[in-house]
Amino acid sequence: MDEKDMKILNILMREGRKPYTEIAKELRTSESSVRKRVRKMEEEGIIKGYNINIEPSKIGYNVVALTGFDTNPEDFLTVANKLCEFEEVKKVWTSTGDHMIMTEIWAKDGRELSNILFNKIGKIEGIKKVCPAIILEQLK
């Protein structure tokens, strides 16, 4: 990890599909240099993968909620892993603070969110509290 690697990461964070040749041009270096650095960062686990940024509302997911969960301490890991299995649960973090588990959940509408939270997920053994915060807008 040097300055050049960092610059490559910064470019890829915004333009994840940019060709290595163009990145190379921007950094005034060769394509093979960029490509080999990227490969290395992939192998080292610095780059975990490549994603797309989707506008959820445009594919029918009109409600996105950051949802915190509290569990019995003994069920904590089981619950966290179960949450990962739901297709609607896009992200799962374990964290300190108000809630032991934080998630990002996509739903078609409020009715579906409610169904996911309180019927599908809420029934998982060990969950003590569900705290959804609906996202109004993603600014960054």
Place this chain on the structure above:
Amino acid sequence: MDEKDMKILNILMREGRKPYTEIAKELRTSESSVRKRVRKMEEEGIIKGYNINIEPSKIGYNVVALTGFDTNPEDFLTVANKLCEFEEVKKVWTSTGDHMIMTEIWAKDGRELSNILFNKIGKIEGIKKVCPAIILEQLK
């Protein structure tokens, strides 16, 4: 948006740099079909962009915090926009629930997080409360 578009999105969500030819092979369709569908979804704003997934700890960011902010109602938008300007603030959402603004903040260590939260950001006019929750692990 039909079933095929959805399948393409699902593939790109996990493998954002996968060549169209390979996506086509996987869906048993042609490269031009995939390419034209992707272009269309880009133009329609369904696909907002392409990113990489970085392991923050591997590039020296050992502390990632989901941080909620509360503001005076009249300063709400100004604060939210100011937060976007910080390089360390990777994501900004406005939301309902416990906090009006939620963010994801990357820091080298606890000391730096503290500095960001209470010196740099905390000084923004209108912020009433700062609620950081440190991420222990991202499971999904």
Place this chain on the structure above:
DNA sequence: TTTGAAAATTGGCCTAA
């Protein structure tokens, strides 16, 4: 870093539904 071959992307044009 350079080089050359293989692969992928692109744009245009065409047909069919």
Place this chain on the structure above:
DNA sequence: TTAGGCCAATTTTCAAA
């Protein structure tokens, strides 16, 4: 009118020197 097939030119990727 729109999705997709096809082809040819260009660009990108990749591995070996």
